[in-house]
Amino acid sequence: MGLLHYWTTYWFRSSPLMDLACCRIIIVGYQLYYLLKSDFLTLFSKLTTLPETLYDPLPILHLLIWPVGWRYFPSLEVLTAIHWTTVIAGFCAVVGFMTNGSLFLFAVGNVFMQAFIYSFGDFHHPEALMMIALSALALSPAGRVLSLDDIWSRLQFREKSKKFQASYILEEKSILARWPLLLVQWLFALIYLSAALSKLDKAGLDWMNGYTMQYYSFQDGLRWNIPLGIWLGQQHYIAWFLSWVAILFESTFFLVLLFP
Amino acid sequence: MLLTDRLSFKNLAILFLSLFILGILALQAGVTFWFVCPPYCPPALWPFVDYPMYSEPRYEGSEFEQHFVFGILEDSTEVPLRPEDLNLHFWLFRRGLVFAMLRNDTTQIQAYVDLYQKLHHKRLVGLRLENHPLILSREGMTPGPTRILRTFQLASREEKK
Numbered sequence: 001m002g003l004l005h006y007w008t009t010y011w012f013r014s015s016p017l018m019d020l021a022c023c024r025i026i027i028v029g030y031q032l033y034y035l036l037k038s039d040f041l042t043l044f045s046k047l048t049t050l051p052e053t054l055y056d057p058l059p060i061l062h063l064l065i066w067p068v069g070w071r072y073f074p075s076l077e078v079l080t081a082i083h084w085t086t087v088i089a090g091f092c093a094v095v096g097f098m099t100n101g102s103l104f105l106f107a108v109g110n111v112f113m114q115a116f117i118y119s120f121g122d123f124h125h126p127e128a129l130m131m132i133a134l135s136a137l138a139l140s141p142a143g144r145v146l147s148l149d150d151i152w153s154r155l156q157f158r159e160k161s162k163k164f165q166a167s168y169i170l171e172e173k174s175i176l177a178r179w180p181l182l183l184v185q186w187l188f189a190l191i192y193l194s195a196a197l198s199k200l201d202k203a204g205l206d207w208m209n210g211y212t213m214q215y216y217s218f219q220d221g222l223r224w225n226i227p228l229g230i231w232l233g234q235q236h237y238i239a240w241f242l243s244w245v246a247i248l249f250e251s252t253f254f255l256v257l258l259f260p
Numbered sequence: 261m262l263l264t265d266r267l268s269f270k271n272l273a274i275l276f277l278s279l280f281i282l283g284i285l286a287l288q289a290g291v292t293f294w295f296v297c298p299p300y301c302p303p304a305l306w307p308f309v310d311y312p313m314y315s316e317p318r319y320e321g322s323e324f325e326q327h328f329v330f331g332i333l334e335d336s337t338e339v340p341l342r343p344e345d346l347n348l349h350f351w352l353f354r355r356g357l358v359f360a361m362l363r364n365d366t367t368q369i370q371a372y373v374d375l376y377q378k379l380h381h382k383r384l385v386g387l388r389l390e391n392h393p394l395i396l397s398r399e400g401m402t403p404g405p406t407r408i409l410r411t412f413q414l415a416s417r418e419e420k421k
Binding site for chain 2: 191207
């Protein structure tokens with residue numbers, strides 16, 4: 001019972017809804033910006049012209065397309081419809097209109113599109129945490145304050161009770177407001193630890209020899225046309241110092257969970 | 261009664277969310293500490309992935325590979341095959357065509373050849389993969405010797421190394 005009590009107190013302690021609402025707006029707002037900036041529609045138009053022999057759906061995409069076929073290859077029209085539905089859901093989620101439904105649609109739409117993009121033999125990591133965070137938000141009371149839903153319910157209350165009830169959204173709390181933000185913190189800790197473990201497992205202390213940081217700085221600088229990266233690729237001692245900073249940061253980040 | 265209903269809903273919500281949290285953390289911890297799959301997991305569990313990027317050590321003298329693909333047309337003209345020539349971005353081109361050429365995957369190579377021919381209405385009779393490396397030193401990168409890594413004759417589907 002002690003463990004249960006500790007668990008419940010840790011994850012479901014009464015916490016301000018405002019924090020969760022702000023995170024909703026920032027996280028969903030950022031992902032919306034990313035969706036619109038990245039020109040997914042042009043990418044879809046390229047991917048849908050590739051031969052189907054190159055299409056190997058990720059398992060999560062298999063699950064999403066299963067009702068229409070285990071290896072269903074969505075057409076450009078279907079992908080375009082999913083894209084715009086997701087964008088609209090995102091806008092609704094940001095302003096807090098039918099918030100949980102919008103968040104759910106936004107999360108599923110993003111997972112679908114990103115999983116489709118990664119079903120051609122190439123995949124990357126930056127979006128993974130965002131997908132999980134969106135799913136967590138969809139299950140939380142992220143629209144309880146700072147939302148059209150909240151304004152609507154207050155208006156309805158005033159209409160029914162014929163009296164105005166002042167409330168301070170900064171003081172409103174819920175036992176379900178803390179867990180999504182904590183979960184994201186835990187995931188960050190695990191992700192940084194994964195990065196540190198991979199480096200130490202593959203390279204040991206050689207990773208901090210300076211040449212490794214030079215190499216990757218130059219690689220990304222050349223690839224993304226970043227002069228700073230190319231410059232750092234020529235600075236051995238600065239690269240050596242930064243490689244120690246990187247490994248120490250990644251391997252100790254989990255301490256924020258113990259010492260917030 | 262309403263209070264009892266609220267309490268049981270609250271308990272149910274906590275139970276469901278606890279299982280959700282445990283599931284998420286278990287999957288991510290599983291790939292982080294390699295319980296679920298070997299190191300450097302493929303994306304089978306995406307979005308639960310490990311993060312092995314930039315983990316390979318480099319040393320003085322390490323090569324920074326720069327792969328270039330060239331196609332040979334029927335009239336013996338050589339054309340560079342760039343990602344945009346196949347309507348691909350850099351990573352899809354590299355992990356698709358380049359990696360297929362490196363592992364001699366003729367089926368995959370043929371898929372990209374067919375794509376090129378469909379887009380440009382030109383017939384390819386050969387492919388060549390070259391590496392124009394840069395060599396790492398304390399001062400940065402200097403060009404290294406160009407190497408031909410693979411050549412493929414497409415007419416007879418024969419591979420030469």
